[in-house]
Amino acid sequence: MKQQNIRNFSIIAHIDHGKSTLADRILEATGAISEREKKDQLLDSMDLERERGITIKLNAVRLNYHYNNEDYLLHLIDTPGHVDFTYEVSRSLAACEGALLVVDAAQGIEAQTLANLYQALDNNLTIIPVINKIDLPNADIPKVTKELVDTVGFDEKDILLVSAKTGVGIKELLEAIIERIPAPKGNINDKLQSLIFDSYFDSYRGIVTLLRVVNGKVKIGDKIKMMATNATYEVTELGYHNPHEIKVNELSAGEVGYLCASIKSIEDVKVGDTITLEDNPCIKPLEGYKPMKPMVFCGLYPIESSKFPDLREALEKLKLNDASLEFEPETSQALGFGFRCGFLGLLHMEIIEERIEREFNIDLIATSPSVVYEVLLTDKSMILVDSPSKLPDRQRIEEIREPYIKTNIFVPSEYIGPIMELCQNKRGNYISMEYIDASRVNIHYEIPLSEIVYDFFDKLKSYTKGYASFDYELVGYKPSNLVKMDILLNGEIVDALSIIVHKDFAYPRGKAIVENLRKLIPRQQFEVPIQAVIGTKAIARADIKAMRKNVLAKCYGGDVSRKRKLLEKQKEGKKRMKMVGSVEVPQEAFLSVLSMEEE
Amino acid sequence: MITAAYIHIPFCEDICTYCDFCKYYYNKKFILPYLEALDKEIKKRYHEEVLKSIYVGGGTPSSLSLDELRILLKILSIFKINDTEYTFECNIENITEEKVKLLKEYGVNRLSIGVQTFNEKFLSYLNRKHTKDLVYNKIAMIKKYFDNINIDLIYAIPNETLEDLKEDLDNFLKLDIDHISTYSLIIEEHTILGNKKTMPVDEELDYQMYQLIINKLKDYEHYELSNFGKKRSRHNLVYWNNEEYYGFGLGASGYEGNTRYTNTRSLTEYLNGHYRIYEEQLYLNTTIENYFILGLRKIKGINKRDFKKRYNIDIDKIDIINNLIKQDKLKLDNDNLYINPKYLYVSNDILVEFMGVDYERYIC
Numbered sequence: 001m002k003q004q005n006i007r008n009f010s011i012i013a014h015i016d017h018g019k020s021t022l023a024d025r026i027l028e029a030t031g032a033i034s035e036r037e038k039k040d041q042l043l044d045s046m047d048l049e050r051e052r053g054i055t056i057k058l059n060a061v062r063l064n065y066h067y068n069n070e071d072y073l074l075h076l077i078d079t080p081g082h083v084d085f086t087y088e089v090s091r092s093l094a095a096c097e098g099a100l101l102v103v104d105a106a107q108g109i110e111a112q113t114l115a116n117l118y119q120a121l122d123n124n125l126t127i128i129p130v131i132n133k134i135d136l137p138n139a140d141i142p143k144v145t146k147e148l149v150d151t152v153g154f155d156e157k158d159i160l161l162v163s164a165k166t167g168v169g170i171k172e173l174l175e176a177i178i179e180r181i182p183a184p185k186g187n188i189n190d191k192l193q194s195l196i197f198d199s200y201f202d203s204y205r206g207i208v209t210l211l212r213v214v215n216g217k218v219k220i221g222d223k224i225k226m227m228a229t230n231a232t233y234e235v236t237e238l239g240y241h242n243p244h245e246i247k248v249n250e251l252s253a254g255e256v257g258y259l260c261a262s263i264k265s266i267e268d269v270k271v272g273d274t275i276t277l278e279d280n281p282c283i284k285p286l287e288g289y290k291p292m293k294p295m296v297f298c299g300l301y302p303i304e305s306s307k308f309p310d311l312r313e314a315l316e317k318l319k320l321n322d323a324s325l326e327f328e329p330e331t332s333q334a335l336g337f338g339f340r341c342g343f344l345g346l347l348h349m350e351i352i353e354e355r356i357e358r359e360f361n362i363d364l365i366a367t368s369p370s371v372v373y374e375v376l377l378t379d380k381s382m383i384l385v386d387s388p389s390k391l392p393d394r395q396r397i398e399e400i401r402e403p404y405i406k407t408n409i410f411v412p413s414e415y416i417g418p419i420m421e422l423c424q425n426k427r428g429n430y431i432s433m434e435y436i437d438a439s440r441v442n443i444h445y446e447i448p449l450s451e452i453v454y455d456f457f458d459k460l461k462s463y464t465k466g467y468a469s470f471d472y473e474l475v476g477y478k479p480s481n482l483v484k485m486d487i488l489l490n491g492e493i494v495d496a497l498s499i500i501v502h503k504d505f506a507y508p509r510g511k512a513i514v515e516n517l518r519k520l521i522p523r524q525q526f527e528v529p530i531q532a533v534i535g536t537k538a539i540a541r542a543d544i545k546a547m548r549k550n551v552l553a554k555c556y557g558g559d560v561s562r563k564r565k566l567l568e569k570q571k572e573g574k575k576r577m578k579m580v581g582s583v584e585v586p587q588e589a590f591l592s593v594l595s596m597e598e599e
Numbered sequence: 600m601i602t603a604a605y606i607h608i609p610f611c612e613d614i615c616t617y618c619d620f621c622k623y624y625y626n627k628k629f630i631l632p633y634l635e636a637l638d639k640e641i642k643k644r645y646h647e648e649v650l651k652s653i654y655v656g657g658g659t660p661s662s663l664s665l666d667e668l669r670i671l672l673k674i675l676s677i678f679k680i681n682d683t684e685y686t687f688e689c690n691i692e693n694i695t696e697e698k699v700k701l702l703k704e705y706g707v708n709r710l711s712i713g714v715q716t717f718n719e720k721f722l723s724y725l726n727r728k729h730t731k732d733l734v735y736n737k738i739a740m741i742k743k744y745f746d747n748i749n750i751d752l753i754y755a756i757p758n759e760t761l762e763d764l765k766e767d768l769d770n771f772l773k774l775d776i777d778h779i780s781t782y783s784l785i786i787e788e789h790t791i792l793g794n795k796k797t798m799p800v801d802e803e804l805d806y807q808m809y810q811l812i813i814n815k816l817k818d819y820e821h822y823e824l825s826n827f828g829k830k831r832s833r834h835n836l837v838y839w840n841n842e843e844y845y846g847f848g849l850g851a852s853g854y855e856g857n858t859r860y861t862n863t864r865s866l867t868e869y870l871n872g873h874y875r876i877y878e879e880q881l882y883l884n885t886t887i888e889n890y891f892i893l894g895l896r897k898i899k900g901i902n903k904r905d906f907k908k909r910y911n912i913d914i915d916k917i918d919i920i921n922n923l924i925k926q927d928k929l930k931l932d933n934d935n936l937y938i939n940p941k942y943l944y945v946s947n948d949i950l951v952e953f954m955g956v957d958y959e960r961y962i963c
Binding site: 523525545547559560561563564566567568570571574582 | 802803838852859861877879888889892893926928942945947948950951954955
């Protein structure tokens with residue numbers, strides 16, 4: 001295929017704005033999938049993705065399109081839509097020359113749309129603005145058009161109107177892709193330079209990398225080198241997805257495809273890294289690679305301690321597909337053996353937890369998530385702390401710094417008041433506010449990330465009746481007056497319940513946690529006090545009453561089977577509990593520090 | 600060796616609001632066919648063992664007319680007896696002097712009477728049709744013929760106070776009867792109370808009521824969770840000692856060999872001679888579990904030597920038991936393993952620990 005006839009593009013959109021449906025429609029229009037193969041959202045291959053309606057892992061598909069008597073190759077590179085995966089988005093955008101910016105005709109531009117758009121512009125992509133869902137009864141095309149013109153600066157005549165659901169405008173869209181997006185510029189005769197924008201694990205072939213060849217070409221049998229890790233391999237298989245795998249003998253400049261080289265270690269394959277040839281390497285790697293750093297940490301423990309090796313295996317398997325997942329063993333006095341795991345964000349964390357429980361059938365206890373703190377010690381050295389239990393003694397601490405983020409909160413202007421109130425309550429500093437149109441604003445605050453991790457999303461939803469959309473970027477570390485708060489059950493510290501909290505907020509939060517635990521922990525055979533403690537000072541207390549329940553029912557005709565059923569049910573309930581000292585604590589209790597109403 | 604039999608008479612004149620046992624409204628035209636079918640079942644399955652205990656329960660066995668009762672008792676006279684405890688359940692409303700005499704004539708020697716409460720407000724809540732005075736009159740009449748009597752009492756009825764319960768217990772004590780079973784009202788699904796989504800009393804109150812009962816009945820031996828007696832009920836001990844017994848009649852359960860079974864609750868099926876609806880061959884581990892679940896209902900618990908004799912296991916080798924002893928939930932003395940009286944009230948929570956244990960590996 002001539003390089004001039006290749007177009008590489010991706011789709012950027014806010015969740016629910018119809019990205020996956022649009023991708024499916026494009027696949028159909030180019031004949032990539034038959035009627036029979038159609039299922040909703042073909043590119044989202046994980047069950048979890050389809051269920052949650054989000055794309056977690058990227059996919060890349062090659063499509064053929066005939067236009068103006070020429071055959072064209074289109075590579076559609078799908079991107080995840082969530083803020084947790086911003087880096088992955090940026091790398092897949094870097095593999096393209098253009099992007100479709102999809103906006104819902106009823107909803108308009110959202111926080112994520114803009115965040116991803118700016119990334120696309122940073123990568124010098126040609127943007128095609130698309131208003132989708134024009135078939136909706138409440139579609140307001142003039143309003144959304146105005147938003148795109150005023151906020152982003154598009155030319156009104158460049159905006160395409162599409163309904164992915166009915167198929168209206170798809171043909172025009174494909175033509176616009178060919179007409180407007182430039183062909184790849186790379187030189188096939190240069191030294192090999194190709195960008196890894198994703199990878200996944202296949203049990204037969206090892207790590208499969210998805211890549212975009214920027215310059216040069218790669219053939220089966222070539223010795224390749226990963227420039228960031230210096231790992232070398234021999235290429236065993238090359239191909240592309242249509243969406244099924246099609247093997248080829250070489251991939252050359254401009255093309256997108258997959259590469260296998262019997263790679264067993266995910267550590268060797270970093271998203272954003274450059275692959276070149278070992279014996280004829282390019283001079284410098286492609287720009288933009290950076291190692292991904294987890295932002296949110298939590299402890300994961302099996303409820304049944306005997307499942308610890310299974311949990312390790314599960315995490316190792318997940319890591320094969322997900323380089324950004326980090327874990328190391330940790331021991332909790334309360335929970336036994338488990339792992340401290342690092343995630344890109346909250347959604348990423350939830351997804352991993354759910355996959356472990358579903359795909360590996362391990363019941364988990366997750367401790368409340370923590371961010372990474374910088375702790376300056378009195379000897380002027382600096383340590384990073386990702387778990388309350390790792391916080392050094394107070395006497396040794398000079399200063400604690402916590403990560404701050406800057407928000408983009410898109411919200412109808414009548415909610416400005418509530419949003420400001422919420423952000424103040426979350427220790428936010430007001431920065432600025434912009435009007436997107438007459439009725440919507442983008443509000444910028446600086447807020448500690450730990451507050452976002454806490455219950456910000458839920459609160460945002462309830463403060464704005466779900467009308468707000470939210471995105472953030474990290475802005476750096478700032479000193480804060482933070483303390484460690486311990487929770488005592490029956491007089492003993494439960495390390496897994498400790499949190500780091502701002503001193504001014506410690507009292508209400510301690511009170512709320514203690515109260516919440518009182519409700520979540522069932523009555524025990526004796527009275528159990530729950531206390532929230534800072535240092536040696538107790539700041540809140542509640543008591544769990546002793547269990548009184550018993551069933552002194554008539555054992556009818558000696559019918560023991562009924563009694564057995566009752567006991568079996570009770571036993572099943574116990575399985576979801578963890579013995580902490582002499583107290584049985586249900587799974588949910590360990591996250592109770594998150595989900596609560598403060599007074 | 601089977602030494603006991605339970606016979607179920609499923610007919611009632613009124614349905615109690617809490618009852619989830621197998622019961623039908625009393626209807627003359629079903630009684631004789633039912634008794635005939637019962638006769639057939641007994642003749643087919645009874646192997647002429649000498650029975651140490653016979654228990655006729657319900658339903659309301661005393662709802663049968665005098666003639667029907669005679670037919671029933673004749674059917675039951677097939678059982679070989681020798682110093683047998685022969686119990687018959689009756690309700691205050693329909694037990695008459697003629698019926699009492701007839702029972703006595705056929706060898707019944709123990710009556711279990713469903714009084715439930717003396718409080719008329721709660722009687723009507725439970726849909727019982729007797730009055731307090733009637734209880735006194737009937738008991739006085741019965742005592743002319745029987746000295747071995749049990750009374751069933753229900754407590755923890757919604758809105759019942761400690762004061763109400765105290766009055767009930769005082770009323771019971773005035774009757775000077777040797778045995779009482781007290782049951783906390785359980786609101787089961789598919790009962791009238793259950794359908795009304797009735798809420799049980801507060802746990803704390805339930806607990807205080809149980810303590811009150813134990814205190815008020817100090818002159819009786821508290822020999823099982825819910826039973827107090829100057830003389831123990833032999834029949835209930837069959838259950839709690841995990842011994843075998845026949846179950847005859849609609850909805851009855853039995854335990855023979857290593858099989859536990861339950862009869863159908865469908866009258867039509869039963870009349871057609873289809874008795875069993877459920878049968879389970881017990882694994883040894885399940886049998887031992889049952890032994891603990893039932894045996895630890897007894898205040899004195901389980902006899903170590905009996906356990907060793909039955910299963911060839913030393914009870915103090917079992918890890919879970921040692922753990923529970925360490926936690927002070929179980930007590931082990933020279934003879935017996937029993938629940939620490941302090942934790943009797945939460946015995947379910949302790950019994951749960953006995954489920955799913957591999958006992959066979961402890962066999963000597």
